[in-house]
Amino acid sequence: MKANDTKGNILDAAENLFAARGPHATSLRQVISSAKVNLAAVHYHFGSKESLIQAVMARRLVPLNAERLALLEEQERAHGRRVVPLSKVLTALVGPALRLSRNPKKGGAVFMQLLGRCFMEPDPKIQAMLDRQLQEVAGRFIPALQRAVPKLPEEDFFWRIHFLVGAMAHTMADAERLRTFSGDCCNPDDTEAMIDHLVNFLTAGFKAKSR
Numbered sequence: 001m002k003a004n005d006t007k008g009n010i011l012d013a014a015e016n017l018f019a020a021r022g023p024h025a026t027s028l029r030q031v032i033s034s035a036k037v038n039l040a041a042v043h044y045h046f047g048s049k050e051s052l053i054q055a056v057m058a059r060r061l062v063p064l065n066a067e068r069l070a071l072l073e074e075q076e077r078a079h080g081r082r083v084v085p086l087s088k089v090l091t092a093l094v095g096p097a098l099r100l101s102r103n104p105k106k107g108g109a110v111f112m113q114l115l116g117r118c119f120m121e122p123d124p125k126i127q128a129m130l131d132r133q134l135q136e137v138a139g140r141f142i143p144a145l146q147r148a149v150p151k152l153p154e155e156d157f158f159w160r161i162h163f164l165v166g167a168m169a170h171t172m173a174d175a176e177r178l179r180t181f182s183g184d185c186c187n188p189d190d191t192e193a194m195i196d197h198l199v200n201f202l203t204a205g206f207k208a209k210s211r
Contacts (some may be wrong), residue, residue: 002028007045009035015107020115022121024029056114060107061133062098067096070162072144081113086148086206090199093141094168096196101172102191112173119169129189141189156210171198 014036015025025040028049030037046052050176075084101112118126146157188194 006035006037006041010037010042010045010052011056011059015059015114016110018053018056019110019117022117023126024121024123028052052123053126057118057126057129057144058133060111061130063106064096064100065133065137068092069140071096072140076144081149082146086145087199087203089141089148090202090206091195092163093137094164094198094202095195098170098174098195099191101175102189102194115169115174130173144205152206153210160206163205167198167202 010031013030015029015037016027017034027184028039028042032042035041039162046055058090065199072084072089075088075092076201079085079088102108106109107114118130145161146152149157150159171194175194178186178188
């Protein structure tokens with residue numbers, strides 16, 4: 001087995017087990033059994049279980065956040081000195097995440113399940129790692145959103161950021177339920193339509209009158 005295949009197999013096995021059982025309820029022995037490798041291979045590629053957890057998360061989050069930043073930069077170049085419209089900023093933020101959630105080749109539902117566990121079963125080290133992954137994204141998107149809604153009071157702005165994250169996370173984690181709930185009226189497999197619906201909803205929310 002090639003080294004890259006070994007590393008990828010370990011990451012795949014760990015991601016599936018962490019999603020199903022939770023990172024802390026999963027042992028390295030379970031990972032190596034599922035990946036069909038020995039413990040030395042895990043230590044060679046990752047060094048420790050904590051590093052393996054970080055690698056599993058980074059494999060999905062690093063390219064996701066890079067895509068978000070690239071899309072925002074593309075919009076900023078296109079608009080020059082003009083403010084990037086709110087809907088364009090929101091699309092750059094939520095679009096890559098929703099595409100990831102519906103793409104099994106990039107983790108899809110399994111990674112969404114893992115993210116959900118990390119939020120519902122918080123661990124300080126995992127949370128710190130997630131915060132580091134989001135730091136650059138937040139540092140670029142929050143000012144872009146503020147420029148798009150300059151008259152929105154700061155308190156209202158951050159409440160709406162909180163609701164944005166909640167709406168995006170729920171849509172990523174539980175979009176399939178919508179098919180049944182809507183009587184097949186809504187199709188979560190149409191990812192681009194789902195992105196448009198979410199962006200329209202969030203745009204209206206950010207532009208809503210302050211209390």
